[in-house]
Amino acid sequence: MPVNAALAAAPAAPLTAPPATPPATPLLRPVSGWGGYPRAASEMLAADAPETLPALLRGRRGVIARGGGRAYGDAAVGLRTTVLTGALDRIRGFDPATGRLRAEAGVTLADIVRTFLPGGFFPLVVPGTQFVTLGGMIASDVHGKNHHREGGFGAHVEALTLLTPDGVPRFCSREQNPDLFAMTLGGMGLTGTILDATFRLRPVESGWIVQRTRIATDLAAMLEALEQDGDATYSVAWIDGLARGSALGRGLVYRGEHASGDLCRAAGRDLFPSPPPGRLTVPPGWPAWTLNRASVTAFNALYFRRGAAAGSPGLVPWHSYFFPLDGLRAWNRLYGSRGFVQHQCVVPRHGAGAVLAEILDRVARLGTASPLAVLKRLGVCGRGLSFPMDGYTLALDLPANAATFALLDALDRRVVAAGGRLYLAKDARQTRDTFEAGYPELPAFRDLRRQLGADGMLASRLSARLGL
Amino acid sequence: MAGTLLLVGATSDIGHAVAARYAEAGWRILLAARDPERAQRNADDLAARYRAEVALLRLDILATGDFARWLDGLPALPDTVVCAVGELGDQARAEGDLAHAEGVMRTNFLGPSLLLGLVAERFAARGSGAIVGISSVAGDRGRGSNYVYGAGKAGFTAFLSGLRNRLAKSGVRVVTVKPGFVRTRMTRGLRLPPLLTAEPSEVGRAVYAAAEGRGGDVVYVRKVWRLVMAVIGAIPEPVFKRLSL
Ligand SMILES: Cc1cc2nc3c(=O)[nH]c(=O)nc-3n(C[C@H](O)[C@H](O)[C@H](O)COP(=O)(O)OP(=O)(O)OC[C@H]3O[C@@H](n4cnc5c(N)ncnc54)[C@H](O)[C@@H]3O)c2cc1C
Ligand SMILES: NC(=O)c1ccc[n+]([C@@H]2O[C@H](COP(=O)([O-])OP(=O)(O)OC[C@H]3O[C@@H](n4cnc5c(N)ncnc54)[C@H](OP(=O)(O)O)[C@@H]3O)[C@@H](O)[C@H]2O)c1
Numbered sequence: 105m106p107v108n109a110a111l112a113a114a115p116a117a118p119l120t121a122p123p124a125t126p127p128a129t130p131l132l133r134p135v136s137g138w139g140g141y142p143r144a145a146s147e148m149l150a151a152d153a154p155e156t157l158p159a160l161l162r163g164r165r166g167v168i169a170r171g172g173g174r175a176y177g178d179a180a181v182g183l184r185t186t187v188l189t190g191a192l193d194r195i196r197g198f199d200p201a202t203g204r205l206r207a208e209a210g211v212t213l214a215d216i217v218r219t220f221l222p223g224g225f226f227p228l229v230v231p232g233t234q235f236v237t238l239g240g241m242i243a244s245d246v247h248g249k250n251h252h253r254e255g256g257f258g259a260h261v262e263a264l265t266l267l268t269p270d271g272v273p274r275f276c277s278r279e280q281n282p283d284l285f286a287m288t289l290g291g292m293g294l295t296g297t298i299l300d301a302t303f304r305l306r307p308v309e310s311g312w313i314v315q316r317t318r319i320a321t322d323l324a325a326m327l328e329a330l331e332q333d334g335d336a337t338y339s340v341a342w343i344d345g346l347a348r349g350s351a352l353g354r355g356l357v358y359r360g361e362h363a364s365g366d367l368c369r370a371a372g373r374d375l376f377p378s379p380p381p382g383r384l385t386v387p388p389g390w391p392a393w394t395l396n397r398a399s400v401t402a403f404n405a406l407y408f409r410r411g412a413a414a415g416s417p418g419l420v421p422w423h424s425y426f427f428p429l430d431g432l433r434a435w436n437r438l439y440g441s442r443g444f445v446q447h448q449c450v451v452p453r454h455g456a457g458a459v460l461a462e463i464l465d466r467v468a469r470l471g472t473a474s475p476l477a478v479l480k481r482l483g484v485c486g487r488g489l490s491f492p493m494d495g496y497t498l499a500l501d502l503p504a505n506a507a508t509f510a511l512l513d514a515l516d517r518r519v520v521a522a523g524g525r526l527y528l529a530k531d532a533r534q535t536r537d538t539f540e541a542g543y544p545e546l547p548a549f550r551d552l553r554r555q556l557g558a559d560g561m562l563a564s565r566l567s568a569r570l571g572l
Numbered sequence: 573m574a575g576t577l578l579l580v581g582a583t584s585d586i587g588h589a590v591a592a593r594y595a596e597a598g599w600r601i602l603l604a605a606r607d608p609e610r611a612q613r614n615a616d617d618l619a620a621r622y623r624a625e626v627a628l629l630r631l632d633i634l635a636t637g638d639f640a641r642w643l644d645g646l647p648a649l650p651d652t653v654v655c656a657v658g659e660l661g662d663q664a665r666a667e668g669d670l671a672h673a674e675g676v677m678r679t680n681f682l683g684p685s686l687l688l689g690l691v692a693e694r695f696a697a698r699g700s701g702a703i704v705g706i707s708s709v710a711g712d713r714g715r716g717s718n719y720v721y722g723a724g725k726a727g728f729t730a731f732l733s734g735l736r737n738r739l740a741k742s743g744v745r746v747v748t749v750k751p752g753f754v755r756t757r758m759t760r761g762l763r764l765p766p767l768l769t770a771e772p773s774e775v776g777r778a779v780y781a782a783a784e785g786r787g788g789d790v791v792y793v794r795k796v797w798r799l800v801m802a803v804i805g806a807i808p809e810p811v812f813k814r815l816s817l
Contacts, residue, residue: 191760195616
């Protein structure tokens with residue numbers, strides 16, 4: 105069914121409240137993503153309830169939704185207006201028999217886990233931080249350490265309500281408005297503002313993960329270990345981004361399984377542990393020079409040896425396993441006021457070794473610190489602008505500066521030449537060319553935007569930069 | 573002991589946080605709003621998070637003539653009643669638009685006072701119950717920037733104070749809450765000083781502790797507000813009137 109007809113057939117909820125005329129000169133504030141680069145001025149508007157959002161947005165152009173602001177680059181920075189969804193934080197229903205949860209888009213992952221883990225439920229897919237929102241997880245179709253088995257977050261979304269640019273909230277699912285639904289998963293907020301969504305939680309017996317750590321001494325061993333983990337519930341690797349030569353690609357592979365209740369009881373563990381209060385916060389204005397090559401080398405060497413000592417399986421609480429960085433609040437300030445970028449690519453499985461080796465080698469030669477280099481296996485390919493494809497994904501943090509950008513431009517070309525692409529939720533700087541080469545469903549996505557009347561209406565700094 | 577809470581002003585963010593704290597403790601929740609449809613998301617939230625038993629009711633705080641019949645129609649007399657109804661209004665507009673000023677005064681003072689006064693009668697007859705009014709520090713001293721709202725809250729604060737005094741020996745507890753700044757729909761878009769600004773959940777906890785715990789008669793949610801208001805209260809009028817506040 106063509107999208108227009110589908111839209112016409114959808115029940116249109118009545119609009120509330122008279123149009124609010126946007127101010128001629130809105131109050132602008134500088135905003136950025138998690139990486140602090142780039143920074144741009146935008147009007148900040150706070151939603152207060154799903155039903156008043158249409159009136160709030162009426163007459164505004166260049167609008168984009170913003171959840172937890174954990175996208176690294178400019179995806180959640182409105183071209184003119186950024187809509188904060190924090191107040192859309194109500195849970196609308198939960199059925200313990202099926203694990204089906206319906207919640208508003210501004211509900212955070214932290215809230216979901218805090219509320220439902222004690223009852224034995226956990227989301228099927230989680231990213232590496234809990235400070236994201238439901239809307240953000242859907243709009244980026246986030247992947248976890250289990251994409252090879254469960255697909256992206258979007259695969260577990262059954263339905264959502266989308267506020268399209270015409271101001272009408274539309275119910276979307278695989279049956280109703282199926283194209284709009286599919287393109288909204290991973291659609292980076294560019295098809296509309298998600299108001300709420302229905303998705304599944306999985307039953308778990310405990311909040312503990314049985315983790316097994318293995319050492320991979322070089323890249324070949326690393327890829328081999330990740331392939332062997334195809335049957336693991338969770339699998340992720342940390343790479344020593346500074347190792348070169350024969351040690352290139354060395355690192356640790358973490359395999360994880362949900363721990364049974366019996367195992368935890370036998371170990372004398374509290375079945376559903378709470379994270380520590382985590383009061384450690386990096387203060388504003390932290391000097392970036394503390395993160396230099398020497399400190400990162402020392403950090404990585406320490407990490408590598410400690411992991412090498414580990415070996416046998418251990419019980420790890422959910423928060424340290426899934427969200428290790430959340431223990432240090434505002435760690436993005438470590439990079440100082442100029443900010444940093446995260447480069448995350450995916451390359452198809454066949455031939456991945458050569459591309460990854462080249463990336464790792466060139467980054468190591470650059471000599472700037474990348475304390476975080478994470479490698480994961482991804483499974484099935486999503487639709488629209490969804491990032492994952494069958495292959496390997498590598499993520500590296502680098503300081504935002506000219507040398508980084510020059511290197512990354514070259515690496516981007518290498519990635520797309522190999523049939524890969526870059527993750528929009530992390531992107532702050534790729535060119536239109538690499539974007540267009542990486543996302544074959546882009547023409548269909550553009551068509552849908554045209555039909556929705558989204559051009560110019562829904563726009564982020566990212567969409568403007570990439571010519572979406 | 574878990575009982576039944578009646579929350580009046582169920583679409584309020586502060587009110588919702590109060591109801592959440594009670595639901596967490598296992599209370600049954602009655603939610604009253606002038607437009608119950610808009611309170612549905614709050615009712616759902618309480619049911620989904622805490623498996624609370626929740627019912628939605630319709631009540632307009634300006635329809636004072638209906639109060640007695642409305643209270644009689646409740647499934648049971650609640651154990652605790654919290655009134656979160658309020659309207660900030662627009663001070664500048666209220667200066668010339670009498671209808672607007674009257675609405676603000678009635679919404680903050682008349683409606684809540686008459687309703688809670690009537691509840692107090694029934695609680696006194698039963699010999700138990702807690703009554704909580706969400707008033708405001710704005711009622712402690714009138715300021716040029718919001719004295720129409722402040723006057724309404726001042727009236728409400730005085731009413732609650734008198735009620736508390738009268739019922740002190742009757743087993744009925746009366747609590748006045750002055751939340752200070754709270755991050756809600758009412759204050760969205762205003763620049764608020766972080767140290768003086770509470771999250772709705774802090775108000776929820778403070779209300780529960782005051783009404784169901786060891787008690788508190790006048791609650792400033794963040795303690796520094798007591799100091800701030802003491803300072804503001806101590807400024808001599810000849811000086812105060814010249815300040816831009
Ligand atoms: C430490 C860290 C670890 C991470 N680990 C992973 C990982 O393992 N896997 C992974 O996939 N990602 C990961 N990410 C990225 C993160 O999961 C995504 O960027 C996610 O989209 C952030 O959600 P958010 O609520 O913060 O969204 P924001 O950053 O606010 O927005 C991200 C995008 O979602 C859109 N959006 C947000 N809310 C809505 C809405 N209601 N309706 C429509 N569009 C909306 C925005 O417009 C924007 O395009 C990580 C990020 C950090 C900081
Ligand atoms: N936020 C602050 O900083 C702050 C500070 C001090 C005191 N307070 C007080 O705290 C209380 C709750 O405020 P809030 O911050 O949560 O803001 P809010 O969301 O605007 O709450 C106001 C509530 O009053 C209700 N109301 C208004 N007129 C009504 C009527 N005629 N009949 C029934 N209900 C009516 C509103 O219902 P509708 O949704 O139908 O409009 C809403 O539920 C208020 O009394 C406010 O004055 C707030």
